[in-house]
Amino acid sequence: MARTIKIFDTTLRDGEQSPGCSMNLKEKLDIAAHLEQLNVDIIEAGFAISSKGDFESIQAIARKIKRSSVCSLCRAVKTDIELAAESVKDAKRPRIHTFIATSPIHMEYKLNMSPEKVLEKAVDSVKYAKSFVEDVEFSCEDAGRSDREFLAQVYSEVIKAGATVINVPDTVGYMIPEEYGDLIRYLSNTVVGIENVDISVHCHDDLGLATANALSGIINGASQVECTINGIGERAGNTAMEEVVMAIKVRDDLYDCKTNINTEEITKTSRLLSHITGSVVQSNKAIVGANAFAHEAGIHQDGMLKQKQTYEIMCPEMVGLSENKLVLGKHSGRHAFVDRLKECGYTLSEDDLEKAFIRFKLLADKKKDILEEDLHALVSDEIYQVQEIFSLDNFEVHATGEDQPKATVTIKKDDQILSGTESGAGSVDAIYKAIDKIINEKINLIEYTLQSITGGTDALGEVVVRLRDNGRVFVGRSSTTDVLASSAKAYINAINKMLVARGKKRIKATL
Ligand code: KIV
Ligand code: ZN
Numbered sequence: 001m002a003r004t005i006k007i008f009d010t011t012l013r014d015g016e017q018s019p020g021c022s023m024n025l026k027e028k029l030d031i032a033a034h035l036e037q038l039n040v041d042i043i044e045a046g047f048a049i050s051s052k053g054d055f056e057s058i059q060a061i062a063r064k065i066k067r068s069s070v071c072s073l074c075r076a077v078k079t080d081i082e083l084a085a086e087s088v089k090d091a092k093r094p095r096i097h098t099f100i101a102t103s104p105i106h107m108e109y110k111l112n113m114s115p116e117k118v119l120e121k122a123v124d125s126v127k128y129a130k131s132f133v134e135d136v137e138f139s140c141e142d143a144g145r146s147d148r149e150f151l152a153q154v155y156s157e158v159i160k161a162g163a164t165v166i167n168v169p170d171t172v173g174y175m176i177p178e179e180y181g182d183l184i185r186y187l188s189n190t191v192v193g194i195e196n197v198d199i200s201v202h203c204h205d206d207l208g209l210a211t212a213n214a215l216s217g218i219i220n221g222a223s224q225v226e227c228t229i230n231g232i233g234e235r236a237g238n239t240a241m242e243e244v245v246m247a248i249k250v251r252d253d254l255y256d257c258k259t260n261i262n263t264e265e266i267t268k269t270s271r272l273l274s275h276i277t278g279s280v281v282q283s284n285k286a287i288v289g290a291n292a293f294a295h296e297a298g299i300h301q302d303g304m305l306k307q308k309q310t311y312e313i314m315c316p317e318m319v320g321l322s323e324n325k326l327v328l329g330k331h332s333g334r335h336a337f338v339d340r341l342k343e344c345g346y347t348l349s350e351d352d353l354e355k356a357f358i359r360f361k362l363l364a365d366k367k368k369d370i371l372e373e374d375l376h377a378l379v380s381d382e383i384y385q386v387q388e389i390f391s392l393d394n395f396e397v398h399a400t401g402e403d404q405p406k407a408t409v410t411i412k413k414d415d416q417i418l419s420g421t422e423s424g425a426g427s428v429d430a431i432y433k434a435i436d437k438i439i440n441e442k443i444n445l446i447e448y449t450l451q452s453i454t455g456g457t458d459a460l461g462e463v464v465v466r467l468r469d470n471g472r473v474f475v476g477r478s479s480t481t482d483v484l485a486s487s488a489k490a491y492i493n494a495i496n497k498m499l500v501a502r503g504k505k506r507i508k509a510t511l
Helices: 011-015 025-038 052-064 078-087 104-111 115-130 148-160 177-190 210-219 241-250 263-277 298-306 334-343 350-366 372-383 427-439 483-502
Strands: 006-009 042-047 069-075 094-101 135-141 165-170 198-203 224-227 326-328 391-398 406-413 416-423 445-452 461-469 472-480
Touching: 006 198, 006 241, 011 025, 011 042, 025 042, 025 052, 025 263, 042 052, 052 069, 052 078, 069 078, 078 094, 078 115, 094 104, 094 115, 094 165, 104 115, 115 135, 115 148, 135 148, 135 198, 148 165, 148 177, 165 177, 165 210, 165 224, 177 198, 177 210, 198 210, 210 224, 210 241, 224 241, 241 263, 263 372, 326 334, 326 372, 334 350, 334 372, 350 372, 372 472, 391 427, 391 483, 406 427, 416 427, 427 483, 445 483, 461 483, 472 483
Parallel strands: 006 042, 006 224, 042 069, 069 094, 094 135, 135 165, 165 198, 198 224
Antiparallel strands: 391 406, 406 416, 445 461, 461 472
């Protein structure tokens, strides 16, 4: 009988931890709801000690999610564990995930602890976590560069202390598939009590091997995979859920296992995450990239017309991808709008629905055909907004093609209207300089991207900007049919997020 591999999604923790991928409470709740629709077994909702916002979002997710387990991460530290326990206490299926580093380099330089002390802390933390919940996962951070015998000793002892899952992270993405698989096989043959717990794989993608390593772990006995949507995560990211799930499904002849994932939800969730974080998925990305199912070469198209399987190993419908069909137009009513939103994976509150519908009508006046992608952009623009300290009132640009363009921008702040005029290398530069002048704050723009959401000159132009402030990255996004308006709004959106964060204190807790 095929084994079932549990899917542990860490988009909201390891994924959210990466620069520019931070999400607010509403965004996290919506992603969690999509993860539950996908039928993931475990949602790692955050790292409770890292900030008040993280704690509150884990708590809110724990209260909302019913089918999947909800997990909270903590270091092997008493106060961390208490906060993690508190954050998931209302979950139907709570899990605490505690970890400590076991590699020589981490123990010596980061922890400044002997291996004996690390072992003691690992055991104590699992026992303490176990006093709050039944389901306790334990990770040896940097297991990939740890001594195998020491790993086996730590895992044996934490299982004795009550761990239900042991996780084997390749924290720095250093391992290659044969080596990682061999480590999992060694642990499954050596660790005492291993037959009573899940062995989990957690791979980072620094060498582009995260999915291959995770699959190698599965072949060698792992029963849980930790992964993120679109592979987001620290540095080069984590194992991409869509890749590992589809590899298991498409090559079930080889793996002889299955997952509980409802694969038809994959595209929807990937797009939502990409819109929310402003993290664009590369077009040739496996499974969810824009070109993943596109056949351009004549010889391929010819083969496809004769027999799809000549060049297709899975059909787009398996991952919920349909043609980017016309969904709505100027005369579509509220009912059709709600239906289409549901098809795209959104169930909005009455308030949000009203805002989105007004925005849709405005867009339909300017753009003849509203496509599925337009709806994603519209919803993420309208619904996932932060508290607006500043908002764009108006702008005017004078550009002749010869002299430097000049922009006058007016911005609302409470009931004040503020105005500024500046010249720049181009129209966007002039607008941004005018905004800087009005806002009068230190702003460090590190990235500006513009892309057309669909074809045609009336398409929505989506602008994503990234600002860096105090080591954190803030993403602003906007899509309208006018690229200059999108540019101004995206910039102000990122500035608002940055200013809101400056007003909040973040508790420092590093992994
Ligand atoms: O990569 C890592 O080691 C982690 C642990 C906290 C599980 O994310
Ligand atoms: Zn990780």
